[in-house]
Amino acid sequence: xSLEVNGTVYETDExxxxxxxxxxxxxxxxxxxxxxxANLTQPHWEVINFLREYYEEYQIAPAVRVLTKAIGKRLGxxxxxxxxxxxxxxxxxxxxxxxxxxxxxxxxxV
Amino acid sequence: MAATQFQTxxxxxxxxxxxxxxxxxxxxxxxxxxxxxQEPLGFPGELxxxxxxxxxxxxxxxxxxxxxxxVFLDIxxxxxxxxxxxxxxxxxxxxxxxxxxxxxxxxxxxRRYFTLxxxxxxxxxxxxxxxxxxxxxxxxYYHQCSQCRRCSVYxxxxxxxxxxxxxxxxxxxSVGIGQKYSNEIIGKVYKIGNNLGLPRPAxxxxxxxxxxxxxxxxxxxxxxxxDVKGAEVLLVTPSADFFAEPHVDGLIGYGKVFHQAGxxxxxxxxxxxxxxxxxxxxxxxxxxxxxxxxxxxxxxLGVKRIVVGECGHAWRVAYSFWNTLIGPFDFLDPAYPVPQxxxxxxxxxxxxxxxxxxxxxxxxxxxxxxxxxxxxxASRMGDMPGGQFVIPRELxxxxxxxxxxxxxxxxxxxxFCCGGGGGVLTDDLIEIRVKGALPRMEALKQVVxxxxxxxxxxxxxxxxxxxxxxxxxxxxxxxxIVSVHQLISEAIVLEGSEQEEAPSTSDTQS
Numbered sequence: 372x373s374l375e376v377n378g379t380v381y382e383t384d385e386x387x388x389x390x391x392x393x394x395x396x397x398x399x400x401x402x403x404x405x406x407x408x409a410n411l412t413q414p415h416w417e418v419i420n421f422l423r424e425y426y427e428e429y430q431i432a433p434a435v436r437v438l439t440k441a442i443g444k445r446l447g448x449x450x451x452x453x454x455x456x457x458x459x460x461x462x463x464x465x466x467x468x469x470x471x472x473x474x475x476x477x478x479x480x481v
Numbered sequence: 482m483a484a485t486q487f488q489t490x491x492x493x494x495x496x497x498x499x500x501x502x503x504x505x506x507x508x509x510x511x512x513x514x515x516x517x518x519q520e521p522l523g524f525p526g527e528l529x530x531x532x533x534x535x536x537x538x539x540x541x542x543x544x545x546x547x548x549x550x551x552v553f554l555d556i557x558x559x560x561x562x563x564x565x566x567x568x569x570x571x572x573x574x575x576x577x578x579x580x581x582x583x584x585x586x587x588x589x590x591x592r593r594y595f596t597l598x599x600x601x602x603x604x605x606x607x608x609x610x611x612x613x614x615x616x617x618x619x620x621x622y623y624h625q626c627s628q629c630r631r632c633s634v635y636x637x638x639x640x641x642x643x644x645x646x647x648x649x650x651x652x653x654x655s656v657g658i659g660q661k662y663s664n665e666i667i668g669k670v671y672k673i674g675n676n677l678g679l680p681r682p683a684x685x686x687x688x689x690x691x692x693x694x695x696x697x698x699x700x701x702x703x704x705x706x707x708d709v710k711g712a713e714v715l716l717v718t719p720s721a722d723f724f725a726e727p728h729v730d731g732l733i734g735y736g737k738v739f740h741q742a743g744x745x746x747x748x749x750x751x752x753x754x755x756x757x758x759x760x761x762x763x764x765x766x767x768x769x770x771x772x773x774x775x776x777x778x779x780x781x782l783g784v785k786r787i788v789v790g791e792c793g794h795a796w797r798v799a800y801s802f803w804n805t806l807i808g809p810f811d812f813l814d815p816a817y818p819v820p821q822x823x824x825x826x827x828x829x830x831x832x833x834x835x836x837x838x839x840x841x842x843x844x845x846x847x848x849x850x851x852x853x854x855x856x857x858x859a860s861r862m863g864d865m866p867g868g869q870f871v872i873p874r875e876l877x878x879x880x881x882x883x884x885x886x887x888x889x890x891x892x893x894x895x896x897f898c899c900g901g902g903g904g905v906l907t908d909d910l911i912e913i914r915v916k917g918a919l920p921r922m923e924a925l926k927q928v929v930x931x932x933x934x935x936x937x938x939x940x941x942x943x944x945x946x947x948x949x950x951x952x953x954x955x956x957x958x959x960x961x962i963v964s965v966h967q968l969i970s971e972a973i974v975l976e977g978s979e980q981e982e983a984p985s986t987s988d989t990q991s
Contacts, residue, residue, distance in 0.1 A: 385512050386908065429683035434724040437690050453726055463950075465725070466908070478666050479676030480721040480728075480756060480792075480906060480942035 376402045388469070388476050392426075395473030403471050407462075411471070415459055417445050422472040432469050432477055487912045489954045490572050490919045492926055498565045499574035506575040506916075510621045511909050514659035521668045522767050525657040532656040533611055537594055539655045543648050544595065546765075550648055553640045554591045557581060563632035563642070568897050569625050572916030577622050580632035580642045586619055587649050620658055623649040625913050627905050628761065629854035629898035643903070647763025650904075654762055662907035663758045670771050675720035675754035681707075684750055687723050695733060699978040703740045705732075705748070708782065712747035714739070715779050716823070717755040717799075718790025719942035728945055731791050731964025737973050738827050738966070742835045746788075752778035755795035756942065760802075761904035769806045772798060776807040785814040788821045791964055793853035793902065793941030796822055800860035822862045824940060827969060828872045831879060838972040843881040846936045848968065849928050850874055850886065851921065851948075852896035853941035867893070873940055873965050880972035885932040891924040899939075901947030914947060915954045922955040929957070938965045 372383045376398050382390040387403065389395060400419060404411045411419075421441050425433040433441070435453055443451015456464035465477050516526025529535055544551045563580040565571065570578040577583060585607075592599030592608035599608030609615065628643035653659065669678040679687070688705040695703045706712065716739075722732040739746045752774040759768025779787055787810075789799045799820045804810070810819045818825065830836045850873060856862070862869040870893045878884050891897050900917030928934040939945055939962060948962035 429680065429686065431677065431679050431683045434679075434683075434687045434690075434729070435726050436694060436729055437687055440690060440694070477677060477724070478662070478669060479678075479724070480719050480946050481677065481725040 374399065374402060374406075384476075386470075386476065389473040392473050392475075395423075399473065400471040407467075414446055414450070415468075415471075418442060418456065418459060418464065418468050419472045421445070422468055422474055426472070426474050432465060432474055435465065438464065487915070490916055492919075492923050492955065496571070496920065496923060499571060501576045502574040503576060506569075506573045506578065506625055506913065507621065509625060509910065509913050510617075511624050511907060512661040513620075514654075514661045514664040518661055518664040518668055519654070519657065519659050521671055522654070522659070522664055522762075522764070524654045524659055524664070528657040532613075532616070536611060536616070536652050536656050539652045540591065540648070541595070543651065544591075547644070547648070549641065550644055553584070553645060554588050556638050557584065557588070557640055558638070560637060562635045562637060563640075566632045566635050567626075568629070568631070568900060568920045569627075569913060569917045572900075572919040573625075573913070575625075577618075578625055580626075580636075583622050583626055584640070584642055584645045586615070586622055587645055590615060616653070616656070616658070619649045620653055623653070624660060624905065624910065625917075626903065627854070627898045627901065627917070628903035630858045631854065631895065631897065634858065634894055644763075646903070647760075649763075650761070651763035654764065660762070660904060662909070663761050663904040667758050667762070667767055667771065670754055670758075670774070674751055674774065676756055676758070677720040677724055679720055679723060679753065681750040684723060684748075684753060688748070691729070691733060691736070695736070699975055701740070701975045701978045703733075703736045703975075705736050706746065707748050708750055709745070709747035710782050712745045712782060712784055714744060714746040714786045714788050715752070715775075715782055715784040716746055716748055716788050716790060717752050717775050717778075717795070718748070718823075719756045719792040719795060720754045721942040721946060722790055723753075725942075725946060727949070727960070727963050727967060728791075728942055730967035730970060732966075734964065734966025734968075734970030734973070735790060735823055737970055737975060738823075738830065738836060741973055741975055742830045747782060747784070749778035749782060751781070755789050755792045755799070757795060757798040758904060760794055760798050768798065768802070772803060772806045775803075780812060786817050786821060787813065787819065788823055788826050790823050791940040791942065791966060793855035793943060797855040797859040800862075818864075822872075824872050824876055824965060825862050825868070827966070828863070828876055831876070837974040838879045838969065839974055840878075840880055840882045840972055842972045843968055844883070846881055846968075847883040847885060847932060847934045848877055848881045848936045848938055848963075849884070849925070849934045850877055850892070850965075851899065851925075851937050851939045851944060852892055852894075853939055853944050854896060854898045854902055856940060857894055857896045870894075873938075876965055877938055877968055880968040885928050885934055887924040887928050891920065897921040897924065899941075899944040899947040900951060902941075902943050906943050906947055911950075915951050918947070918951040918955070922951070922957070925957070926955070936961055936963050938963050938968060940965050
């Protein structure tokens with residue numbers, strides 16, 4: 372599969388996750404969201420940016436509690452929970468947000 | 482992330498045998514593994530040219546290695562007892578999802594090439610040639626079986642469909658058609674140590690975060706130690722316990738139990754996974770290689786005991802196969818079971834009075850228990866028959882004042898699979914996962930409506946993830962599903978915690 376953004380074609384896996392993390396740009400994230408019928412707002416970007424920062428350091432997406440804690444710090448304590456993250460990313464914060472952030476899909480019993 | 486289009490099955494007033502819909506799930510197949518998922522496991526990267534020859538050779542090897550497989554293929558008398566026992570059949574009405582019919586996909590090829598009658602009079606005995614069409618039928622329908630073995634409970638001969646599914650998948654992988662989900666995961670275990678691919682620094686960061694969280698909530702410094710040499714217990718748990726909800730609350734529960742009992746323990750970054758997908762793909766060598774990491778970690782850390790966290794198939798592999806896969810365990814303390822299930826471990830401490838539980842902490846809940854298939858039908862727990870049913874329930878009852886069981890034909894050894902076991906827990910199989918969840922959802926809805934059940938506890942990472950995903954399809958809340966040790970985590974009386982009521986000690990540092 373592939374994704375076309377501004378005339379450039381990017382390779383993705385069967386589920387639309389970017390094949391090469393380094394090709395990521397915010398336009399790619401926007402395009403993925405539009406294709407899903409979603410609209411990326413500031414809180415979405417806080418999550419996406421944190422995922423990218425964490426991945427760069429640890430080579431894996433953050434565990435749910437690491438993520439909720441970080442988002443709580445950035446957006447306010449009432450938002451540091453998975454209920455809020457599911458509101459932002461209804462297909463599941465781990466999977467949908469990782470996709471927009473250009474990260475590989477988390478695997479395993481999750 | 483457009484949702485796949487399919488109809489969620491309707492909850493039936495009375496479970497009935499569905500009217501057959503031929504080919505209803507003939508479109509369902511998981512993503513095929515790519516060469517870099519196949520090769521690290523010792524399988525060819527893609528379909529080999531001489532696939533027929535390789536497939537039959539592999540089938541012959543499996544028949545020789547597993548006497549049970551040949552017996553199962555020979556002895557079915559088509560009595561029909563298994564037909565309506567499969568959750569996938571009930572949810573899809575596809576006749577090929579009747580366990581006997583799913584077995585027959587392999588059986589008819591076995592007859593053609595391995596029995597006298599099938600070699601000379603194939604039509605008389607329902608034997609067929611192995612064609613590419615048959616191969617892809619295997620690929621589709623052997624990934625519509627979660628190897629849960631409910632059908633085998635009702636089979637008068639005890640034919641184990643799971644073993645036939647495993648053989649089918651093993652033959653497929655050996656000709657180059659592996660399942661992406663399972664094989665990619667096994668590769669991550671080899672490379673990084675766990676199914677998720679959590680490297681040591683991320684694991685450490687996650688565990689430190691949990692320590693802070695528990696201290697904030699309880700005021701007690703509960704540790705989540707990693708790679709501590711000389712600890713008494715090595716805890717091996719599914720990596721989902723580090724990563725996902727509700728799993729992580731179970732992990733917090735284990736930590737509190739170890740803390741309160743004063744037993745030193747450690748996790749291992751080398752064996753940071755209890756799950757063993759080698760079982761799902763039916764491949765002995767890969768199953769052994771995944772399991773070996775546990776032995777290596779136990780020896781390296783010098784522990785005396787190995788305890789396994791809440792994970793269904795991990796417990797099957799540990800309980801039933803570890804001894805031959807990675808034994809002997811003569812380096813461990815013989816005073817304790819090898820291996821020991823975390824529920825067994827906690828239950829033992831409860832009986833000895835080494836931990837105290839205050840069930841009123843869970844008074845906001847009415848809890849039921851989902852028996853996970855691999856624990857229920859492929860293992861045991863404790864020193865009594867049926868301990869795998871009794872012990873988790875005893876733990877729940879000690880942690881909650883309100884416990885209700887679901888209908889008797891849906892629990893204990895007759896439990897229904899969650900719908901996501903055996904390598905099916907992947908988004909590309911969401912349709913079969915939702916449809917296969919139907920019988921469990923029906924039983925759950927019944928106790929929700931009749932008894933006001935608010936939560937369902939489970940002791941398997943797959944069950945927990947599967948229910949989180951499928952409950953909303955049936956208009957139930959995704960957060961209904963909890964870990965058994967999450968309930969214990971709420972109820973356990975920690976010395977020095979604000980929750981503690983007994984004024985017995987002034988030591989808050991424990």
